[in-house]
Amino acid sequence: MDNTTSSNPLAAQLQQWLLAIQATGRALLPSSNDELLQTIVEAAARIFGAAASSIALVDERAGQLVFRVAYGVGSETVVGMRIGLDQGVAGYVANTGQPIAVSNVQSDKRFARDTAEKTGYVPKSILAMPLIVDDRVIGVMEVLDKISAPSFGMQDMELLGMFARQAAIAIHQSEHLDELNHALVENLRALVSPEAAVDIQRAMEHNDALRHDDVMEIARVFQEIASLGERERALCLKILQAFGEYSGDR
Amino acid sequence: MSELRPAYSNQFTSDVLRELRAFGPIASISREWAWGGATGQGMRVAVIDSGVEYNHPWLDDCVKGGVIVEYDGRRKEGVRISDDPTPRDLFGHGTACAGIIHKLAPDAEIYSVRVLGKDATGRGLQFAGGLRWAIQNGMHVMNLSLSTSKQEYYALFHELADEAYFKNILLVSAVNNIPAPSYPSLYSSVISVAAHEGHDPFTYYYNPEPPVEFGAPGIDVVVAWADESMMTTTGNSFAAPHIAGIATLIRSKHPELTPFQIKTVLYACASNVVGDKVTG
Numbered sequence: 001m002d003n004t005t006s007s008n009p010l011a012a013q014l015q016q017w018l019l020a021i022q023a024t025g026r027a028l029l030p031s032s033n034d035e036l037l038q039t040i041v042e043a044a045a046r047i048f049g050a051a052a053s054s055i056a057l058v059d060e061r062a063g064q065l066v067f068r069v070a071y072g073v074g075s076e077t078v079v080g081m082r083i084g085l086d087q088g089v090a091g092y093v094a095n096t097g098q099p100i101a102v103s104n105v106q107s108d109k110r111f112a113r114d115t116a117e118k119t120g121y122v123p124k125s126i127l128a129m130p131l132i133v134d135d136r137v138i139g140v141m142e143v144l145d146k147i148s149a150p151s152f153g154m155q156d157m158e159l160l161g162m163f164a165r166q167a168a169i170a171i172h173q174s175e176h177l178d179e180l181n182h183a184l185v186e187n188l189r190a191l192v193s194p195e196a197a198v199d200i201q202r203a204m205e206h207n208d209a210l211r212h213d214d215v216m217e218i219a220r221v222f223q224e225i226a227s228l229g230e231r232e233r234a235l236c237l238k239i240l241q242a243f244g245e246y247s248g249d250r
Numbered sequence: 251m252s253e254l255r256p257a258y259s260n261q262f263t264s265d266v267l268r269e270l271r272a273f274g275p276i277a278s279i280s281r282e283w284a285w286g287g288a289t290g291q292g293m294r295v296a297v298i299d300s301g302v303e304y305n306h307p308w309l310d311d312c313v314k315g316g317v318i319v320e321y322d323g324r325r326k327e328g329v330r331i332s333d334d335p336t337p338r339d340l341f342g343h344g345t346a347c348a349g350i351i352h353k354l355a356p357d358a359e360i361y362s363v364r365v366l367g368k369d370a371t372g373r374g375l376q377f378a379g380g381l382r383w384a385i386q387n388g389m390h391v392m393n394l395s396l397s398t399s400k401q402e403y404y405a406l407f408h409e410l411a412d413e414a415y416f417k418n419i420l421l422v423s424a425v426n427n428i429p430a431p432s433y434p435s436l437y438s439s440v441i442s443v444a445a446h447e448g449h450d451p452f453t454y455y456y457n458p459e460p461p462v463e464f465g466a467p468g469i470d471v472v473v474a475w476a477d478e479s480m481m482t483t484t485g486n487s488f489a490a491p492h493i494a495g496i497a498t499l500i501r502s503k504h505p506e507l508t509p510f511q512i513k514t515v516l517y518a519c520a521s522n523v524v525g526d527k528v529t530g
Contacts, residue, residue: 084368086341088341091340091341092342096366098396098426099427099428100485101485102483103470103481132430135400157484
């Protein structure tokens, strides 16, 4: 690859471009849904009159829950924190896919000790709800310490269920975009393969030299593709793949 | 606000709950006949859950053993079962359920069947493995404050529920807290339970509009929890062991009754069912 790229300015440029995409992660695609998730936890905390709220995602390989966003008391220390899937109220919910409300939590000595050590904050009441996509528990949303009452009730449970559904959809979409991003990068990788590079150069030269504007234009198109419906995205991917194959064959 | 309640629980709110009549000989079944004087003596109850803390002070040494069911993809049934003579509880949830059953049926023996853990891969198979162990190891009643909503497990759990029924083993299952189908709670031979707001452990209701058939206390219930602690909890999970406890009493007093007959007795004695026993 090095030999080819050094003698082929277009391939070198594409290669550089590809590296840049990989380095910035989602540079071409909408940023992850953390902002939306953050809004959801904040809204939940405010509506429930809760001291804090958070969303943790399941890391199946590690057997852990990783806190992704949080709002309220202790939120700075919670984000990024990992707990075992076999631990605590959140672990139970992730295990069973069943929501649970608990209060007088401090009487659970182990729970209190573990969380206090990690966050410096021990809630008195917790409502924990699974985030479910296609029968799969992808995370847990929690609200902590209802200010107006000693515990969360069944109605709270139902209401949090609605927030959790929103969050689950947001996370699912974000996963989808990650996959799409990956697919696009893979297609680009195919395009910059030594065999394809010369042909692409020829094709590009036909329509003027590749300029910075073109890169931006392609980036914009990719962004548009990402915002399309599922079928359209699938179609675009097929076209890209076909082009990759075509270039590879020639 | 009733539309904001969890799935199935809204059928047991005071404004919706309606009085039902029992007819014929069923109307004459009284609570005194059903479980008066019973303690659960001679009954083995499996709590299929996160484990049961055998030495929790609320359990008075009623935990007589247990097993841990783990996922093992290399085996035919997908699980590995190991003895757990002095069980512990990963979360506290199984101990909570055991504590409720023990309070109602103090002389019943409780067995911990731990089917939860770190590994998410084979959870449905672990759950099924726990059921199978309980069926094959002489349990009389099973408490399932767990369920699966995965369609792929529908047939497997149905087969196990039928096997349990024909072996005269009673399955009591909590329905999902969220509106989704849950197995095995939806099968007719299983006694399905949701939460109502009351606190008297013997106040329970029959729902004229199944699939969920019974409503028992499950809101702000004070329960035993891991590490010898206690906690106040809410969920359909805690309603199921109330019915499991009462069913254990009935079964211990009338060992000849089949699961459908026990369900009928539970129906006749429900707090919203009126029969001869009340009207004379």
